[in-house]
Amino acid sequence: MAEEKKEKIIYISTHGAEDPERASLPFVLANAALVMEVEAVVALQGASVFLAKKGMLEHVHSSGFAPLKELVDSFLELGGRLLVCVPCIQERKIDLEDLIDNAVPTAGGALTEEFLSANATLVY
């Protein structure tokens, strides 16, 4: 019997510590999606790639939401996938070994495949 295809949402994050609320929202919604048994992927692009640098998440907290570190930890524990734009980290001189565990450097081709297989893609 064919396996039932799981619903999937991709959240593109483009804001980092300079805008804690917009940095948090993709992870808030991605956590909710995972609890609803929907596959959730967060793709960090532009300034948001700094969030994947070790030691950065601890400094981002938008009032009204849980601290971003908690949101990301929960997201990863629930099986969420965190993708990081390769040219964006290169531009910002972030080395691969500086990335947090489970952050997956991803280039345009692979990301395009992710979009094509998703039910929705949201940009923050």
Added chain:
Amino acid sequence: MGEIDLNSIQADGVVDARGVSCPGPLLKAKKGMGNIQIGQILEIMSNDPGSKNDIPRWANKVGHEFLGSLSMDGSDRLFVKRQK
């Protein structure tokens, strides 16, 4: 099935999500559901206005049974029966 008297329910597990904002109540509900057996009832206490909509939708989406809710003193008691 007859109507359930929510006031008479003795939940098998209780999750206190008061003071926790979205998506915290959902996360706590999922965790709490893992601590009870199939057929048992979880009570989620929340004062997040979104929970009254979120918890029934979560239960329906993942295959549990939402039994209803009670409101008192600014918070809600939401009852979900584990079905899987």
